[in-house]
Amino acid sequence: MPKITEMWCYAIYDKDEDDEGVIAIGVTPLVGADRDRMESLLHPAQFVADVHGKPVRLYRFTNRELVRTVEPIEPERTAHAARQDVD
DSSP states (O other): OOOOOOEEEEEEESSSTTSEEEOEETTEEOEESSHHHHHHTHHHHHHHHHHHTSOEEEEEEOOOOOOOOOOOOOHHHHHHHHHHHHO
């Protein structure tokens, strides 16, 4: 799998240009890491535009910034935490 150097999303305005959101079909957001993926999501994006009567925009984000790394927990701690959740 190649390194992700950009992210893409389909978005729609709600009330105005300052009220914007990423489109989702069910719980699946229309996002991807390359143009081919976004082209494969064009029909769902068109459906949303038609249903809401508003334009849907495709955005590409290219500024990559590492914000956080989530490290795996050791198996013993994970098992202990799972047991605590049950109690």
